[in-house]
Amino acid sequence: MKMNRNFLLPALLTFLMFAGCTDDDQTARLRITLVDDPGDYDAVNVDIQGVSVHTNENAGENDNGWVLLENSNVGVKNLLDYTGGVELTLADTDFPAGRISQIRLLLGDNNSVTIDGNTEPLETPSAQQSGLKLQVHEFLKGGIAYEFKLDFEAARSVVTTGAGTKILKPVIKVFTKAVSGSITGSVLPAEENVAVSVMDGSDIIATTYAPAGMSDFLFANVQEGIYTVTFDPGELSDYASVAVENVGVMIGEVTNLGEIDLVLKE
Numbered sequence: 001m002k003m004n005r006n007f008l009l010p011a012l013l014t015f016l017m018f019a020g021c022t023d024d025d026q027t028a029r030l031r032i033t034l035v036d037d038p039g040d041y042d043a044v045n046v047d048i049q050g051v052s053v054h055t056n057e058n059a060g061e062n063d064n065g066w067v068l069l070e071n072s073n074v075g076v077k078n079l080l081d082y083t084g085g086v087e088l089t090l091a092d093t094d095f096p097a098g099r100i101s102q103i104r105l106l107l108g109d110n111n112s113v114t115i116d117g118n119t120e121p122l123e124t125p126s127a128q129q130s131g132l133k134l135q136v137h138e139f140l141k142g143g144i145a146y147e148f149k150l151d152f153e154a155a156r157s158v159v160t161t162g163a164g165t166k167i168l169k170p171v172i173k174v175f176t177k178a179v180s181g182s183i184t185g186s187v188l189p190a191e192e193n194v195a196v197s198v199m200d201g202s203d204i205i206a207t208t209y210a211p212a213g214m215s216d217f218l219f220a221n222v223q224e225g226i227y228t229v230t231f232d233p234g235e236l237s238d239y240a241s242v243a244v245e246n247v248g249v250m251i252g253e254v255t256n257l258g259e260i261d262l263v264l265k266e
Helices: none
Strands: 027-037 043-054 066-068 075-078 088-096 098-107 112-115 118-121 132-140 145-153 158-160 166-168 172-178 181-188 194-200 203-210 216-222 225-232 242-249 254-261
Touching: 027 043, 027 216, 043 088, 098 145, 132 145, 132 172, 181 194, 181 225, 181 242, 194 216, 203 216, 242 254
Parallel strands: 027 145, 181 254
Antiparallel strands: 027 088, 043 066, 043 075, 043 098, 043 112, 098 132, 112 118, 145 172, 158 166, 181 216, 194 203, 194 225, 225 242
16 A cells, blocks of 8 residues: 655654653654745845754743754855745754743854845844844644744844944744644553554555553654544454544644554454
């Protein structure tokens, strides 16, 4: 059976199976992108050195709790390259479920603006110290994918002082949305080794196992739709296969199937 192309490779659609799942020990998918509103410049180059997330709702200037996102897409980026629907993906990673309060862009010194072919440096006096902090205050549910879109307004972010110095004072709007749902539940009896599959019609979308002694399962980052979830304990088992039809998945929601009880073969 063929794989549905609406479900991407693990970076965008991963499915995970957890034992004894709670929101505290699950992960969400966190994607941070950057776009720009056009400005009257040839280029606005911003030196992005890192992206971090704060998990403390009452984060202050000197609070601990910042988590640096590894493998972020950093470097000098021309904001004008990301207009008209083009996005820069800064980070796309799994992140512990729970509340996050801020996203911080760590900026370096190599910032510049080009006007009529002339390039001038951009000073960043406020952001260089601890980074540019953006308020988000979002609760990440386990198994759900989220996108944080940073809309960088280049036209309002370049300021000229009375002395003619160009200063970068970023003006950024943040838009947050969930972009997937998930399916969770458990299989009884727990001592059975059960293959659990999500199906879209006759197409198998993803399969995982609820091994003996670990009855809970979670399919994370599932696109919105109606699915069938099948439970197959295998030909050698005393229990028959079970199918749960019309399983609805909604964006930003966890569909909990509860306990699925296997029945003995006749």
